[in-house]
Amino acid sequence: MVTAQAFCKARKKLNPEVFESLNRLLQQQIDCFGLRQKWRGLRVLAVDGSTVHLPLESTMATFFGSHSGFPMARLSTLYEVADGQTLHSLIVPLTVGERDCAHLHLEHLPADSLTLFDRGYPGHWLFALFAQQQRHFLMRLPCGYNAQVKAFLHSGQVEDTQLFVANHPEARLFCSEAGVDPASQIELRLIRVELANGESEVLLTSLLDREAFPAEVFAELYHRRWGIETDFRRLKQTLTLDNFSGRSVTAVKQDFHAAQLLKNLALLMQHLLQPVIEQRHKGRKLRWKVNFTQGVSRLKNTLVELLVVLVLTVALRSLKGRLRMNGLALLGLAVLCGFVLVRAVGFHHVDQLISMDFARLPFNFWFENAGLFLIAVNALWLAGRDSAPRPAAVRPFQR
Numbered sequence: 001m002v003t004a005q006a007f008c009k010a011r012k013k014l015n016p017e018v019f020e021s022l023n024r025l026l027q028q029q030i031d032c033f034g035l036r037q038k039w040r041g042l043r044v045l046a047v048d049g050s051t052v053h054l055p056l057e058s059t060m061a062t063f064f065g066s067h068s069g070f071p072m073a074r075l076s077t078l079y080e081v082a083d084g085q086t087l088h089s090l091i092v093p094l095t096v097g098e099r100d101c102a103h104l105h106l107e108h109l110p111a112d113s114l115t116l117f118d119r120g121y122p123g124h125w126l127f128a129l130f131a132q133q134q135r136h137f138l139m140r141l142p143c144g145y146n147a148q149v150k151a152f153l154h155s156g157q158v159e160d161t162q163l164f165v166a167n168h169p170e171a172r173l174f175c176s177e178a179g180v181d182p183a184s185q186i187e188l189r190l191i192r193v194e195l196a197n198g199e200s201e202v203l204l205t206s207l208l209d210r211e212a213f214p215a216e217v218f219a220e221l222y223h224r225r226w227g228i229e230t231d232f233r234r235l236k237q238t239l240t241l242d243n244f245s246g247r248s249v250t251a252v253k254q255d256f257h258a259a260q261l262l263k264n265l266a267l268l269m270q271h272l273l274q275p276v277i278e279q280r281h282k283g284r285k286l287r288w289k290v291n292f293t294q295g296v297s298r299l300k301n302t303l304v305e306l307l308v309v310l311v312l313t314v315a316l317r318s319l320k321g322r323l324r325m326n327g328l329a330l331l332g333l334a335v336l337c338g339f340v341l342v343r344a345v346g347f348h349h350v351d352q353l354i355s356m357d358f359a360r361l362p363f364n365f366w367f368e369n370a371g372l373f374l375i376a377v378n379a380l381w382l383a384g385r386d387s388a389p390r391p392a393a394v395r396p397f398q399r
Helices: 004-011 017-032 058-064 098-108 124-132 147-155 169-178 215-223 226-238 249-280 292-300 303-318 327-345 348-354 363-387
Strands: 043-053 070-080 086-092 113-117 136-141 159-164 186-194 200-205
Touching (some): 004 249, 017 086, 017 249, 058 070, 058 249, 070 098, 070 226, 086 098, 086 249, 098 124, 136 215, 147 159, 200 215, 226 249, 249 292
Parallel strands (some): 043 113, 113 136
Antiparallel strands (some): 070 086, 159 186
């Protein structure tokens, strides 16, 4: 029986980046199977931030910072609007601003994407970074953002394409710190949106093609950004993120990234099962949907098995066409995954069985190392095969 002390000691060795790597692996598989949805040829993403209360420990306040005497951390996510998947997530100290987090998300943007931002993000350095990396964005601007925006609102125009420059010294300083040219001129498109209450809001986008992207489509598109707001609510309420299972910085990061992975897996299952449910209940008056909370509850008991299947799937895809040369390695991987599954089950009689001795060593030792041994043998065989001298090609005699 594993004691709480042993569990905590082992948990300290688990790097939170493991969950981030697994999530990247999951997103790659979703891409490979063509499950992404697009809007006019572009994947629609959103970036937003939030905060979360942390356990009342001095180490939390020292590392993450505090607000009104309570330890808090800043959260930021890169979110796929169509399917709710979190592509990249951050939990950082409060001193790191939301726009700084947006900078960190940039390297994870797919090439064929459009990113939505609210009015807390606009800045010339961010416009320049998107132009530099050839990515597209749509963001809401404060009505008093600068003289150009004020003049556009007073003009009565529905849309206009203008050059934006960093005139303010602080804006030029931010550009230099972000690694972009402070003197750069960026051509962007202003769009007016009339709200139901009679007020106007201004949207700014890098999509300049008025035929492919007419002005009237952007109001509904920007409204889709609301999905990331409900995603934070799902994370905090349904997955009870603020009820952390540990009181160390590492434990907080583990819980956050594990919750993101669990949420992504549950949403993927929901997305795949929805057509089945609709077909099964197509004769009913109301549209039936998968219950996310129930899905998460069921998934918690099968998460380890799913991760093992995911690892095996990736291994098989990477070894496509080379299975004969890597047969021992695949067998070793299967044995290793079987060991992980057995340990994850943790039944009392299973623990008793693997603790029995064989040749003066416990079954646990043989079971754990057999897979590693097979993988090592396969690797040594491949290394010897590649280093063995090959006979020189014999050229035909020519007169």
